[in-house]
Amino acid sequence: MNLFDFAHEGGFEILGFGSRGVTALPLTLPDGEAHVVCIRLAAGGLLGRHPASVDQVFVVVNGSGWVRGADGEPTTVDAGTAVYWSAGEEHESGTDSGMTVIVVESERLIPHLP
Numbered sequence: 001m002n003l004f005d006f007a008h009e010g011g012f013e014i015l016g017f018g019s020r021g022v023t024a025l026p027l028t029l030p031d032g033e034a035h036v037v038c039i040r041l042a043a044g045g046l047l048g049r050h051p052a053s054v055d056q057v058f059v060v061v062n063g064s065g066w067v068r069g070a071d072g073e074p075t076t077v078d079a080g081t082a083v084y085w086s087a088g089e090e091h092e093s094g095t096d097s098g099m100t101v102i103v104v105e106s107e108r109l110i111p112h113l114p
């Protein structure tokens with residue numbers, strides 16, 4: 001068993017695509033079928049618009065904010081919300097008050113919609 005402490009600050013700053021106030025802490029290395037990252041957006045943070053390199057699931061675990069997909073329309077997200085973007089889909093996310101998300105990326109993710 002291995003324990004991961006991602007509750008504290010750490011990781012690296014994301015600056016690409018006009019991003020601001022964003023840090024990423026990898027929980028797995030990109031050497032397998034899936035890659036898992038904890039991303040923190042500070043109050044006023046923006047993870048700028050970019051294409052998804054592979055399929056990804058964006059799971060909000062704390063706070064709230066908004067996401068935009070291919071259509072560019074903002075959608076509010078809160079803790080307990082998950083968003084799926086397919087490979088190549090343009091998207092961005094942001095928050096006024098702060099948000100922590102877990103992102104799972106893989107070549108082939110099949111979303112399970114209840």
